[in-house]
Amino acid sequence: MSLRTPLAKVRGHGSAGQGAHHWWMQRITAIMLIPLFVWFVGALVIAVTGSHAEATALIRSPIxxxxxxxxxxxxxxHAALGLQIVIEDYVSTEGTQVIAIVIARFIMGLLAAISIVSVFKVAVGG
Structure with missing residues (x-):
């Protein structure tokens, strides 16, 4: 028999405090992606139906x-946030979770960096 109150038993077992931030960031990036994807589809149609010079000129536009x-x-x-949720839900051991999340974030960061450098190379004409 324990003399601890129910509140004392559960204290310290609550939320880590990052769940709401993570949830909001997923929603914000999802909402950001809607108009950006609409623009991207239009830009892709122009790039595919036009010449290479027209596609390059489109990317060189600052806007x-x-x-x-x-x-x-x-x-x-958004992909990194989603991968983190999948890893947290389906990887059972905490150590493996941490390693998998670090690897996923590294890969997403690397792919983002490669993509950003590619856009800059085309945009500045390098």
Whole structure:
């Protein structure tokens, strides 16, 4: 028999405090992706139906390059958040979870960096 109150028993077993932030960031990036994807589909149609010079000129436009960079950042951040949720839900051991999340974040960051560098190379004509 324990003399501890029910509140004392559960104290310290609550939320880590990051769940709401994670949830909000997923929603914000999802909402950001809607207009960015609409723009991207339109830009993709122009790029596919036009010549290489027209596609390059589109990416060299500061507005288009900025929109493409925002799309890349939002996609990879949203993907990293989603992968973290999947890993937390389906990987049972905490150590493996941490390693898998670090690897997933590294891969998403690397792919985002490669994509961003590619856009900059085309945008500045390098």
């Amino acid at each position: 288009a390059a900025g929109a493409l960079l925002m799309l890349i950042a939002a996609i990879f951040y």
